[in-house]
Amino acid sequence: MTRVWLVDRDVDSRNLVTMTYATPDGERAFSRQAALDSLARRDAPTAAVDVDDDRLDPVDDPETAERYAAEAQRVAAEHDPEDVL
Incomplete structure (x- = not known):
């Protein structure tokens, strides 16, 4: 198992959220989509x-990998690991 952290979260007008996760080293990421059951979420x-x-999945672009790593580390510092959608 690998611990990963949210990097981007984009909610569209249909309340479909696309979440991109990355490892703190910024080298790998994955995305998933989920339908929000409430606007409160x-x-x-x-x-x-x-x-x-x-x-x-591998992240090939070095600038993207660096951004992912920085954001993953920021989220890790600011959120409890149990705060999961």
Whole structure:
């Protein structure tokens, strides 16, 4: 299992949220989509999850990897690991 952290969270007009997660080293990420069951959850924090390594994808662009790593570390410092959507 690998601990990953939310990097981006984008909610569209249909309340479909796309979440991008990355490891703190910034080298791998994955995205998932979920339909929000309530507008109240639109701004709910989403932090760490544990996923199998085979669900992670490589991040090839060095600038994106650096941004992902920085954001993953920031989220790790600001949110409790149990704050999961």
